[in-house]
Amino acid sequence: MIDTANYGLLLVILFVTAYPFYYLLITSFNSGSDALLGGAYFWPSDFTLENYKTFFNDRKWLIALGVSVMRTVIGAATGVLFTSLIAYGLSGKDLVFRNFYFVVVIFAMYFSGGLIPYYVVLRSLGLLNSFGVYIIPAMLNTFFLLIAISFFREIPNDLKESAYIDGANELTIFYKIILPVSKPLLATMALFMGVGQWNSWLDAAYFVRDENLRTLTYRMIEIINKSQIPRESIAAAAGASNVTSYSLQVTAMIVSIAPIICVYPFLQKYFVKGIMLGSVKE
Amino acid sequence: MEAETIKAEMAINRSSVWKRFKKQRSAHFFVWIGLMYLFVFAYTPMFGILMAFKDYSIVTGIKGIFTSEWVGFRYFIEFYNEYKFYNIVRNTLALSFLKVVFTFPVPILFAIMLNEVKHLPFKRVVQTVSYLPHFISWVVVLGLAFTFFSSHVGLVNQVLLAWGWIEDPLPILTGSSYFWGLAVGSAMWKEAGWWAIIFLAAMAGINPALYEAAQIDGAGRLARIWHITLPGIKGTVVVVLILTIGSILGGGLVGSNFEQAYLMGNANNNDTSEIVQTYAFKVGLAQGRYSYAAAIDLVQSIISVILIFSSNYIAKRFSGSGLF
Numbered sequence: 001m002i003d004t005a006n007y008g009l010l011l012v013i014l015f016v017t018a019y020p021f022y023y024l025l026i027t028s029f030n031s032g033s034d035a036l037l038g039g040a041y042f043w044p045s046d047f048t049l050e051n052y053k054t055f056f057n058d059r060k061w062l063i064a065l066g067v068s069v070m071r072t073v074i075g076a077a078t079g080v081l082f083t084s085l086i087a088y089g090l091s092g093k094d095l096v097f098r099n100f101y102f103v104v105v106i107f108a109m110y111f112s113g114g115l116i117p118y119y120v121v122l123r124s125l126g127l128l129n130s131f132g133v134y135i136i137p138a139m140l141n142t143f144f145l146l147i148a149i150s151f152f153r154e155i156p157n158d159l160k161e162s163a164y165i166d167g168a169n170e171l172t173i174f175y176k177i178i179l180p181v182s183k184p185l186l187a188t189m190a191l192f193m194g195v196g197q198w199n200s201w202l203d204a205a206y207f208v209r210d211e212n213l214r215t216l217t218y219r220m221i222e223i224i225n226k227s228q229i230p231r232e233s234i235a236a237a238a239g240a241s242n243v244t245s246y247s248l249q250v251t252a253m254i255v256s257i258a259p260i261i262c263v264y265p266f267l268q269k270y271f272v273k274g275i276m277l278g279s280v281k282e
Numbered sequence: 283m284e285a286e287t288i289k290a291e292m293a294i295n296r297s298s299v300w301k302r303f304k305k306q307r308s309a310h311f312f313v314w315i316g317l318m319y320l321f322v323f324a325y326t327p328m329f330g331i332l333m334a335f336k337d338y339s340i341v342t343g344i345k346g347i348f349t350s351e352w353v354g355f356r357y358f359i360e361f362y363n364e365y366k367f368y369n370i371v372r373n374t375l376a377l378s379f380l381k382v383v384f385t386f387p388v389p390i391l392f393a394i395m396l397n398e399v400k401h402l403p404f405k406r407v408v409q410t411v412s413y414l415p416h417f418i419s420w421v422v423v424l425g426l427a428f429t430f431f432s433s434h435v436g437l438v439n440q441v442l443l444a445w446g447w448i449e450d451p452l453p454i455l456t457g458s459s460y461f462w463g464l465a466v467g468s469a470m471w472k473e474a475g476w477w478a479i480i481f482l483a484a485m486a487g488i489n490p491a492l493y494e495a496a497q498i499d500g501a502g503r504l505a506r507i508w509h510i511t512l513p514g515i516k517g518t519v520v521v522v523l524i525l526t527i528g529s530i531l532g533g534g535l536v537g538s539n540f541e542q543a544y545l546m547g548n549a550n551n552n553d554t555s556e557i558v559q560t561y562a563f564k565v566g567l568a569q570g571r572y573s574y575a576a577a578i579d580l581v582q583s584i585i586s587v588i589l590i591f592s593s594n595y596i597a598k599r600f601s602g603s604g605l606f
Contacts, residue, residue: 009395010395014411014412017414024429039440090309094306096310112327113327116576120344170312171308206567260417267417
């Protein structure tokens with residue numbers, strides 16, 4: 001009895017979670033004017049690739065996609081390198097002033113000056129309206145900093161000692177010894193920072209004005225607001241094109257979700273540990 | 283005599299500290315790069331809070347934060363006298379309260395339900411799918427809300443109309459009375475599966491012998507959940523609850539009040555969707571009233587800090603464990 005109810009309820013949850021993604025997918029393969037009529041719930045009623053063709057032929061969308069890919073790749077790479085370098089510096093067990101350093105880091109983790117003063121700082125640094133505003137403020141992730149510190153502490157000291165004897169300096173040790181043995185950590189950080197970059201939208205909406213720096217998320221907000229006005233989509237449907245702003249919006253959403261589904265198996269491998277640490281430290 | 287020994291010891295300590303420091307100088311160099319970074323991106327904005335008490339103009343840059351004229355609590359009073367003040371505060375509190383009430387227990391219930399599933403592949407499929415929404419952007423969630431709930435293309439409205447349950451499409455995205463439900467529902471949809479992970483992990487740590495013993499003693503399914511599973515995850519629940527209450531103004535664990543109010547709020551549902559953060563954001567960045575916006579933001583930060591310290595204190599008193 002209890003089992004039946006439990007399985008039944010979980011099936012409902014499964015459906016409610018998975019079906020929206022499936023519905024997006026079929027809608028993106030459905031002709032735009034047909035989608036407005038409704039009725040295609042499990043299979044496209046008028047199959048077409050027009051939506052994707054339009055999306056990938058539109059310069060505006062391609063630029064947005066390019067900016068999003070760039071910020072994801074560069075943002076994750078610089079974030080991982082910078083955060084782990086600082087973490088390596090902090091990981092020494094007998095580091096002088098260690099407690100002071102940690103207080104500074106943890107205080108910055110718990111308290112913030114709020115958005116407005118932050119904006120003033122970005123403005124004074126000349127970061128507004130530049131690609132750097134996506135990358136530089138996200139280079140040091142204090143949450144991963146703490147995880148990386150505890151990871152580096154577990155690395156046996158003998159590895160470093162032998163390199164010291166060979167006359168290597170700290171930067172060489174970090175680069176040649178620490179990073180290669182920390183691949184699981186680096187992969188986790190890269191995946192999470194990458195997903196964060198890919199999904200970020202606020203900075204693209206408010207810290208940037210240049211049309212060539214808009215991200216995929218920004219363009220999605222734009223088109224969602226546009227297709228929220230019924231006249232728009234109906235007018236488009238009546239026109240010659242089968243692609244409406246609604247069908248284009250759905251297509252953009254699929255393009256935004258697809259990479260996350262692709263890295264999902266890898267994300268899954270690591271994130272349980274991540275959330276455990278996060279819940280205690282956050 | 284004694285003083286001299288202490289002095290001598292201190293001198294030795296000092297020199298050994300200096301020696302260690304010199305030996306570790308490259309490590310310190312890396313650390314100092316990080317500290318400088320934090321100084322610029324985390325600590326300078328904290329000093330920037332001063333602008334809430336000053337007549338700050340953006341053209342004066344960072345220096346202006348210190349040099350502009352003091353105006354005391356002028357902007358705080360201005361916010362209090364703002365005609366939307368009541369609505370904004372009510373929405374912030376209502377949204378935060380509703381979200382905690384609903385999004386805190388749901389992951390626990392979901393984790394218990396999954397924990398009771400003996401069919402492992404089924405459990406794995408449900409769990410894997412349940413935290414997928416955590417990894418997608420709020421912008422995509424906005425798009426999904428539009429796809430399912432809008433009056434003209436929304437699937438839910440289409441189906442309800444087709445079945446004859448409603449005469450006119452429900453204005454879920456544009457009606458004031460729907461916004462809180464929409465916000466709570468979408469937050470739950472996006473994050474419940476993710477937060478269930480931590481409770482499932484806690485449940486995995488419960489000794490199976492306890493369940494066997496209870497079963498021999500004749501405890502039923504629900505009795506075992508009540509007397510073994512729930513006490514077994516009590517510590518985790520307390521930690522999560524403190525975090526939730528501390529971040530309540532941001533939307534609790536799911537922390538999404540701003541995203542939702544900003545993305546799903548519109549001119550039609552503004553009287554229930556405008557919250558302190560979105561209001562501060564709009565008057566600050568869109569209207570350029572920086573001091574005023576900083577003052578509004580500061581009110582919310584202070585309340586949040588008070589909440590996290592008091593919830594931690596209460597948790598310590600009652601359960602003997604807190605965060606700090």
